[in-house]
Amino acid sequence: MNPDAHPRKRSRSLVDGLLEVFEKQIQHGQLEPGDKLPTEAVIMAEQGVSRTVVREAISRLQAAGLVKTRHGIGTFVLPPQQQQNRAQLDPATITTLRDVLDILELRTSLEVEAAGLAAQRRTPSQLEAITAALERMRNNSGDESGAVDADFQFHLRIAEATNNRYFGENMNYLGAVMIPRTRVNFAKLSGGSQSEYLSSINREHDDICAAIARQDSDAARAAMRMHLTNSRERLRKLHQQSGGAKAD
Numbered sequence: 001m002n003p004d005a006h007p008r009k010r011s012r013s014l015v016d017g018l019l020e021v022f023e024k025q026i027q028h029g030q031l032e033p034g035d036k037l038p039t040e041a042v043i044m045a046e047q048g049v050s051r052t053v054v055r056e057a058i059s060r061l062q063a064a065g066l067v068k069t070r071h072g073i074g075t076f077v078l079p080p081q082q083q084q085n086r087a088q089l090d091p092a093t094i095t096t097l098r099d100v101l102d103i104l105e106l107r108t109s110l111e112v113e114a115a116g117l118a119a120q121r122r123t124p125s126q127l128e129a130i131t132a133a134l135e136r137m138r139n140n141s142g143d144e145s146g147a148v149d150a151d152f153q154f155h156l157r158i159a160e161a162t163n164n165r166y167f168g169e170n171m172n173y174l175g176a177v178m179i180p181r182t183r184v185n186f187a188k189l190s191g192g193s194q195s196e197y198l199s200s201i202n203r204e205h206d207d208i209c210a211a212i213a214r215q216d217s218d219a220a221r222a223a224m225r226m227h228l229t230n231s232r233e234r235l236r237k238l239h240q241q242s243g244g245a246k247a248d
Contacts, residue, residue, distance in 0.1 A: 014049050018057040021047065026066055026077055033079040037067065052149045062173055069172055071165070097235060103174070104232045108225065110170060111155065115208060115224035116217040118161035126161040127213055133157050134209050138202060147198075154205060158212065158224075204230060 025031040038046070043054045058075055061067045069075045122130070136150035159167040204227035211219035 014053045015056045015060070018043075018047055018049055018053060019060050022057065022061055023064075023066070031077050033077050035077045037075040037077070039074070050149075052152075055149070055152070059173070071160075071168060071172070101232060101235050104228055104235065107174075108228045108232075110167070111158070111228065112221050112225045114159045114162050114167045114171075115212065115220040117164065117167070118158045119212045119215050119217040119220035121163045122161035122212055122215075126157065130154060130157045130161065130209055130212060134205055137205065151201075154209075158208070161212070200230070 022031070022037070031037070037043070037058070040051055040054050043049070044051060047054075058067065058069065061075075062069060066078060067075050068078055118126075118130075133150050133154035133156075137147055137154060140147040140150055156168065156171045159171040162168075204223070207223040208220060208227060211223050
């Protein structure tokens with residue numbers, strides 16, 4: 001098997017380690033129901049991990065039904081009775097390329113409409129947030145962790161620009177795990193150029209942002225569908241090449 005089919009082991013081990021820290025704190029009462037988790041910046045400083053690792057660990061805590069994130073306020077430990085209502089989708093179970101393909105299908109059903117609604121409803125400040133995330137992606141092209149975080153933020157800001165909180169909540173629930181390159185290094189696995197891959201991704205994101213900026217709903221939907229379809233096609237080819245290899 002191609003060794004590059006496992007490009008994210010170190011990142012995943014950091015996520016697992018941070019997840020274990022929080023689970024123990026909750027189990028041992030150091031974090032009680034209603035307590036607010038430290039900010040991302042504090043967790044990064046205390047644990048020595050990246051923002052992407054923090055966000056994926058929190059996403060997995062949410063998937064486990066241990067915490068709930070309130071947008072703009074913070075992440076809070078849930079009471080035991082609410083913790084029993086565990087979510088069915090656990091990012092920790094997304095281990096194969098087939099799994100990531102399935103997530104892309106789910107994203108398509110959610111994000112195509114989100115892009116159209118964002119084009120209709122976005123405010124100037126929301127457009128600025130989308131554009132800022134896009135610029136961060138370009139500036140972090142050499143920093144995989146930073147680029148993945150910016151990629152997630154780009155899609156999250158679009159969901160939030162629908163001004164329908166359920167779009168944003170679902171995107172937050174999926175977390176950065178929904179970005180394929182958190183699981184797969186497309187350029188390495190396909191033997192292609194990283195710069196060519198990033199150039200393609202940037203063009204697709206540019207098209208989405210431009211359509212939202214000019215408030216063209218049909219174009220925004222089409223651009224988002226094209227982006228996710230292209231991502232799925234890139235991944236489908238890798239899935240065939242690897243024979244269903246694990247994604248990380």
